[in-house]
Amino acid sequence: MLDWDHIFATRSSRMRASEIRELLKLLERPDIISFAGGIPDPALFPDVAFSQAYAEIFSGPQVNAALQYSVSEGYKPLREWLVGEMAKFGIPCGADNIFITSGSQQALDYLGKLFLSPKDTALVTWPTYLGALQAFNAYEPNYDQLTPGGNRTPDAYRETAAKNGGAVKFAYLSADFSNPTGETVDLQGRQKLLELADELDIAVIEDAAYQHLRYDGEAVPPIMALDIARSGGIENTRTIYSGSFSKTLAPGLRVGYVVANSSIIRKLVLMKQAADLHSSTINQIAITTVAERFFEEQVAKIRAAYSARRNAMLAALARYMPVGTSWTKPEGGMFVWVTLPANLDGAELLARSIETEKVAFVPGQAFFADRSGANTLRLSFSCANEAMIEEGIQRLGRLIRNAEAKAA
Missing domain, CATH: 3.90.1150.10 (Aspartate Aminotransferase, domain 1)
Structure with missing residues (x-):
């Protein structure tokens, strides 16, 4: 054998x-x-809403487009709907700042591929989302413990990364109702994280899979919203926001999205072209229809x-x-x-x-x-x-x- x-x-x-x-x-x-x-x-x-949406696609003029290859950026009406949704969270952006992925797990894989060379360091919380570790592991990084709101100095992170043979590239966290702990990072912790990222000159990957699932308590602005407010616009931000329809509409359709400055989006589009060309067109159209009517x-x-x-x-x-x-x-x-x-x-x-x-x-x-x-x-x-x-x-x-x- x-x-x-x-x-x-x-x-x-x-x-x-x-x-x-x-x-x-x-x-x-x-x-x-x-x-x-x-x-x-x-x-x-x-399920009834999706049944109606797919029936309309197959009985209407969109059917050929729905079954055809499409653009790597994602279905434009879906990206435009997301522009309005992001504005509700204090994230003004345009359709060109949004990229559709095959679930948010694909976004994590692409971001690991984009930033991590072997021996580089990713800052993650202890504990963190298991799927993120699996996505990043393929790119052979080291990990260091991220404590939002903590007092560890940028130099300490930098020195540890250098000893391990690489550089710190990004901080990854789920700031709202995280998987696995359910905890939320407070406003001060988010602000201190951005300050740390500035000092290290690294990206911040904000996993917002559970953003819509708040049941009580005061909402805290997303890290990207804070970044936009202080930097003057999304094109000046270092935060990359990853979202998904899996927890709100349907996980089986595998539709996620990334919101970021246009230079990041362009790189992700190139990765998409090389990997799977584009996310399912018909599923993006169905998600758009259901989101517009029933979200x-x-x-x-x-x-x-x-x-x-x-x-x-x-x-x-x-x-x-x-x-x-x-x-x-x-x-x-x-x-x-x-x-x-x-x-x-x-x-x-x-x-x-x-x-x-x-x-x-x-x-x-x-x-x-x-x-x-x-x-x-x-x-x-x-x-x-x-x-x-x-x-x-x-x-x-x-x-x-x-x-x-x-x-x-």
Whole structure:
């Protein structure tokens, strides 16, 4: 048999299976209560609206264009709709500042490719979105810990990167209801991050996948909005905003977008031309149709549903978690982050849970670039109803108490 390993590129050694994608297989088991997959509830998809949109495409004059090759920048009416949406968040821009991707995951891959040479440093939070680590890993970077609002000096970051053989290229974070912690960076933290980026002369990648999913609390301006306000316009910004329709309309259509200054957009368009030419034309047209007619109504519907589930999970955690266990209290998004007693391991707990309590979650270690955080785990409330949340968290509390007793 041919031994492929010796001809694979060195980057292939950094490719790992997504622990979350593997856990999604548990959703098919009816005996498992799953808090693992950070995915939207399919019962909330606007399926009727999409059915009508596709029917109109196939019965109207757009059908040939919908089935044809298209421009790499993305469907212009969709980009124009996004111009109006960005303005609501304090991000004035034009259609030429918007680039359509095949999901926001493709945007992260392109941005890693654009900025990272082997041994360069990406600043990421500890923990951070696992999909971002997977996207960036292919370009063989080092990682350093980003603490928005922290006091670490630019020189300290610069010196560490140089010792590792490269330079700091960007800071990546999800500032609102982050995956995995559900936490939000406050205004001061966002401003200090921009100051750090100025000192290091690096890009800021703002992952805004959950921007529309605020349930309570005061909204904080996006980092890009702050950047525009202080720099005088989007063409002067160092922030790159990555958004998606996956959490609001439908993830299966794989439509995401990047908002940035035009020089960044031009580079991304060249990457798109080389990779897959353009995102699905017909899906972009369908997304545009549904967004123009139903976006606000759809967002209101999912906010109401997810807010009730978040409330149910936080209440259940307060009732059933043993002393010594703590958790975040997110104002939006899909996740609660749990910190276990230091002597417990999330991965070991999951293996025991599947066998005994039949509850699935994601061990937190997967979200740390340095593979620390063994005593943490991520819970998603998006696909569980309130009765499942009550029962599942009660089982999880029992599991943790039993694990503590055995470890004592």
